[in-house]
Each structure stands twice: as structure tokens, then as C-alpha cells.
Amino acid sequence: MIATTQALAREQFPVLESSTYLVSHSMGAAPLGAKHALDAYFTDWATDGPEAWERWLPEIATIADGIGAIVGAPAASVFLGPNVSVLQAALATCFDFGGERNEIVYEALQFPSLTYVWREWERYGAKTCVVPSDDGFTIPTERILAAITERTALVVISHAYYVSGAVVDVRAIQRRCREVGALLCVDAYQTTGVYPYDVVDLDLDIVTGGSHKWLLGGPGCGWIYVKPALLERFRPAVTGWMAHASPFEFEAAPMRYAPTMYRFGHGTPTIPGYLVARPGHDLIREIGVARIREHNVRLTTRLAEMALERGMRVPTPLEPARRTGWIGIDFEGAHAVKERLIEERVFVDYRPGCGIRVSPHFYTTDDEIERFFAAVDRLRR
Numbered sequence: 001m002i003a004t005t006q007a008l009a010r011e012q013f014p015v016l017e018s019s020t021y022l023v024s025h026s027m028g029a030a031p032l033g034a035k036h037a038l039d040a041y042f043t044d045w046a047t048d049g050p051e052a053w054e055r056w057l058p059e060i061a062t063i064a065d066g067i068g069a070i071v072g073a074p075a076a077s078v079f080l081g082p083n084v085s086v087l088q089a090a091l092a093t094c095f096d097f098g099g100e101r102n103e104i105v106y107e108a109l110q111f112p113s114l115t116y117v118w119r120e121w122e123r124y125g126a127k128t129c130v131v132p133s134d135d136g137f138t139i140p141t142e143r144i145l146a147a148i149t150e151r152t153a154l155v156v157i158s159h160a161y162y163v164s165g166a167v168v169d170v171r172a173i174q175r176r177c178r179e180v181g182a183l184l185c186v187d188a189y190q191t192t193g194v195y196p197y198d199v200v201d202l203d204l205d206i207v208t209g210g211s212h213k214w215l216l217g218g219p220g221c222g223w224i225y226v227k228p229a230l231l232e233r234f235r236p237a238v239t240g241w242m243a244h245a246s247p248f249e250f251e252a253a254p255m256r257y258a259p260t261m262y263r264f265g266h267g268t269p270t271i272p273g274y275l276v277a278r279p280g281h282d283l284i285r286e287i288g289v290a291r292i293r294e295h296n297v298r299l300t301t302r303l304a305e306m307a308l309e310r311g312m313r314v315p316t317p318l319e320p321a322r323r324t325g326w327i328g329i330d331f332e333g334a335h336a337v338k339e340r341l342i343e344e345r346v347f348v349d350y351r352p353g354c355g356i357r358v359s360p361h362f363y364t365t366d367d368e369i370e371r372f373f374a375a376v377d378r379l380r381r
Contacts, residue, residue, distance in 0.1 A: 006363060012032045014030070014032065018345060020345065020346040022360060022364065022368065023349055024360075025214070025324075025326040026213065028193075028214060028218075028361065031283060033278075033279025034277075037279055041056075041271065059271075059274065060274060063080060063274050063278050066281045069285055070285055071207065076260055076261060077225055077228050077231075077261060078224065079224055080269070080274055081223070082222060083219075083222040084222045085116075086222070087223075091185065091224070092117065093235075093237035094234040094235060094237075097121065097127075097153070101151055101182075102153060103149070103151045104118050104152075104154050105129045106118060106128070106130060106131070106156040106157065107168075108131060109136075109161040109164070111162050111187065114156060129147050131143055136164075136353060138161070138166045138317075141168070152177075152182040154183050157170060157185070158187050158190065159187065159189075159191045159324075160191050160323070164316060165317070167191070167317075167321070167322055171202055177205075184205045185207070186208070189213060191325075192214060193213070193284045194296055194324060195324050196289045205226070206225065208223065208225075210222045211281070214325060214361065215277070216283060217276065217279075220272065220274070220276070221274050221276075226264075231261065231263075239266060242267065244258060292362045296362075299360035300323070300325065302366075303369060304318055307329045312355075313329075313330040313331065314330075315330060315353070315354050316328045328355050330353075330354065330355025330356070331355065334350065334356050337356070337380060348372075
């Protein structure tokens with residue numbers, strides 16, 4: 001079923017005409033719709049100047065709801081920001097770390113940018129509890145659960161680890177948070193668009209993510225979901241005029257927060273980054289994450305099998321349910337081979353200990369998997 005959709009979709013990605021694109025886990029291929037969106041943005045700006053804001057500002061909520069539809073979020077429960085680090089920093093300001101419940105729990109395999117954010121909150125009274133990994137690729141769920149106590153204010157967990165692609169049992173972690181009265185923030189950057197999940201079904205409190213990987217939206221469009229019942233308790237101190245209840249009244253301080261997710265706004269929004277992301281989001285919704293996942297599992301399984309047949313090490317979980325959308329392939333000289341692959345326009349990336357990371361998306365064909373291994377075999381020789 002995806003073959004017909006794939007043939008039509010491939011025409012929308014110019015990079016596929018001149019390369020083998022297997023790096024969507026890092027940077028999704030650019031759709032032509034993104035260029036059209038940028039052209040339209042410039043035309044609006046050049047034609048109408050400040051009057052273009054009348055068209056741009058409503059798009060923020062529309063784009064946010066489009067992301068929400070991908071992850072099962074209710075309307076008006078998602079908002080946009082320039083990146084996840086800024087959004088989680090804003091979230092951090094909503095907590096009072098002066099009491100006994102002052103711990104932030106996160107895993108040792110968390111993406112480094114977010115560890116920088118949360119570690120710096122120690123200067124404001126937070127205590128960070130980092131859950132260790134024995135192998136550098138996974139962490140036992142029981143170890144994470146044991147770290148969550150009555151002193152925990154917030155747990156910040158990856159939906160899938162960036163170093164291994166291993167998916168985390170967020171449902172079990174959410175249950176533990178409920179038991180002790182902690183909140184859970186899931187960073188779903190590594191899964192959104194390729195691994196189906198539903199924020200309501202999982203009863204998640206807060207979810208963050210971005211657009212430049214599987215959502216095909218390029219950099220500059222992060223997002224945050226907050227469970228609607230929790231929204232009013234959050235008063236971000238990383239803020240600006242767009243978070244105000246009446247931003248165009250230009251009231252002086254103190255802040256009067258918007259009653260909606262707009263309270264997570266900041267200063268003047270990065271409109272080009274938001275607009276350029278929308279066409280990629282639209283494609284993901286049109287095709288459907290379930291169909292994308294089915295295609296991805298088939299090709300990643302084939303990648304793992306072909307790697308193991310060659311005696312290569314595969315640090316990614318072999319069971320499809322335990323991994324997100326990419327496969328790690330490691331062997332002696334893998335980094336040098338990766339560099340040569342890039343020169344030949346076979347786009348992949350490399351991580352120490354993990355090897356070459358390879359990710360098929362809905363636009364990836366079986367022939368491209370064969371082409372990748374043909375190039376690897378030749379370069380290894």
C-alpha cells in the first residue's frame with residue numbers, strides 16, 4: 001500500500017534524485033513544500049510588511065494543532081518554540097525547588113542539550129538525579145522507577161535513546177510518577193513521525209519534540225504538549241509578549257498570562273521556521289504514522305539482517321517493538337567508511353560506540369538499502 005504513496009511522495013524530495021538518503025533520524029529530507037512556504041513567506045513580507053502578521057500569527061496555532069494530530073493531542077494543547085532546550089528551560093521555571101520536592105530525575109542517556117538545561121537549575125535549588133546505564137545503550141526500566149521518589153518534582157525521560165534507538169517504557173514510568181505525585185516530561189524528538197504513540201492513551205503530562213528529524217520540517221520548529229488539566233499551574237519565567245493574555249495591548253509588567261498554551265510563548269516568534277515545517281507535518285499526517293512505521297520496521301529489519309550476515313555488530317535492539325526508526329551498524333573502520341559514503345552522496349551518520357546510523361523513511365526503497373550495502377562492501381574492501 002505504501003508503494004503508490006511512496007512513488008508520489010518521492011517526487012516531492014529533490015535530494016532523492018541525486019543521493020541515497022538514509023539519515024532522516026538526524027535530518028529529514030527537505031520537501032518541495034518547504035521551499036514554497038519560504039517563498040510565500042518572503043512574498044508576504046515584501047508585499048505587505050507588518051500587515052503580514054495578520055496571516056502569520058494564526059498559523060502558529062494551526063501548525064501546533066497539526067503536530068498535535070500526529071501524536072493524539074487534543075486541539076489547543078500543543079504550542080511551538082524555536083527548539084526543545086528553550087521549551088524545557090521555560091518548563092523548568094514553573095517549578096519551585098525551595099522545598100523537599102526538589103529533584104529532577106533524568107537518564108544518563110538523555111540528549112546532552114537537555115542535561116545542560118537541567119543541571120544548571122541546581123543553582124536555583126534543584127537536585128539532579130541521573131539514572132546510570134551499564135552498557136551506554138540502555139537502562140533497565142526498574143532502575144528508573146527506583147530513582148523516582150516522593151522527593152521527585154519532575155522526571156525528564158527520552159522516548160527513545162539517541163545513542164541506540166532503544167525505546168523507553170514511558171507507560172511504566174508515568175505510572176510510577178502518579179504513585180509519588182511527580183510529573184513526567186517525555187522528549188519524543190527521536191520517535192515522533194516514525195513510531196506511533198498517543199499522548200492521551202499514555203496519559204502523559206508533558207511532551208516535547210522538534211521538526212527536523214522524522215517530521216521533515218527543518219530546524220527552528222520545536223513543540224511542547226501539556227495535558228490540558230495541568231496548564232493553569234504553569235507560569236513560565238522564560239517568557240515574552242507573545243505569552244501575554246492580550247499581547248497587542250502592550251501592557252507593562254507584571255505578566256498576565258494567556259489562558260491557553262500561548263503562555264509558553266516568548267518574544268517575537270520565529271515565523272519562517274514554523275511555516276517551513278508545516279509541509280513536512282502535512283505529509284506525515286497524510287501518509288499516517290502507522291503506515292510509516294510498518295514500512296520502516298520492514299526495512300530496518302532487513303538492514304539488521306544484512307549487517308549481521310556480514311559479521312557486523314548491531315547495537316540497536318533487534319526486536320522491532322524495542323527500537324525507533326534507525327539501525328546502528330558497527331565494524332572496524334566504520335567511521336572512515338561513513339566519510340567515504342558521504343562523498344558518494346550516500347547520506348548516513350556515525351556515533352562512537354554505535355557505528356554508522358542508518359534510517360529509512362517512507363520515501364526509502366528496497367533498492368536503496370541494497371545500494372547502501374553494495375557501497376559499504378566495496379569501501380570496506
